[in-house]
Amino acid sequence: MKILIIEDEARIAKRLARMTKAYFEQQLTLNVCDTLAKGLTYIEQSPIDILLLDLNLNGENGFEIMEAMVAKPFHTIIVSAYTDKAITAFAYGVLDFVPKPFDESRLFQAFGRLNNQSNLPDNPLKYLAVKKGGIIKMIEAIKVNYIKGAGIYSELHLQNGTQELHDKSLDALELLLPATDFIRIHRSYIVHLQQAEKLLIEAGGRYSVQLRNGEQLPVGRSRYKEIRNKMI
CATH class of the missing domain: 3.40.50.2300 (Response regulator)
Incomplete structure (x- = not known):
């Protein structure tokens, strides 16, 4: 440390x-x-x-x-x-x-x-900051569809269809994002609950979340019950 x-x-x-x-x-x-x-x-x-x-x-x-x-x-x-x-x-x-x-x-x-x-405190994180071309860009957390782990970095997938690379890992962002708005659905994904439309059960006992934009993201088996309860 x-x-x-x-x-x-x-x-x-x-x-x-x-x-x-x-x-x-x-x-x-x-x-x-x-x-x-x-x-x-x-x-x-x-x-x-x-x-x-x-x-x-x-x-x-x-x-x-x-x-x-x-x-x-x-x-x-x-x-x-x-x-x-x-x-x-x-x-x-x-x-x-x-x-x-x-x-x-x-x-x-x-x-x-x-x-x-x-x-964590009750005060919600409102912005995610990314550095691009030497400039700090503040992105409103509510405009994020989901976040995908990318090694020591994270990819922010935004509602406008664009992506931004964040310098914090998925684990680090999970600590900061309000649990009332975001949920870890897989070792590689965090989803904005407002953008999660359906929880799907697929062949072979696999699960996925369908977003409002039609994208489907995998759900870890150990996380299925927690996600189902939050989406009810």
């Missing part, structure tokens, strides 16, 4: 580092940056799995990191006193928003969400 902390207050940065080490024990690489510029440079040069980000960095706006790196394949946990920014943060796909002052149990709860989608 590679973790970066961007926090300008040394005391808080040390607390975050200590708690993070306590949670992950020896299974991590941890670095701390105290300015926006240092943080941006580090992320551009070094892959990370988790970013712990303050929103006020010596007067600089931490959201600049989100805007510049929003398509990068890591999870972001905001640690900030600016709780009025929480809804905006979740709309851009952060894993959690930990308000200051915080304690160890609250930070551990945020880390626990990496493996437990049911504990």
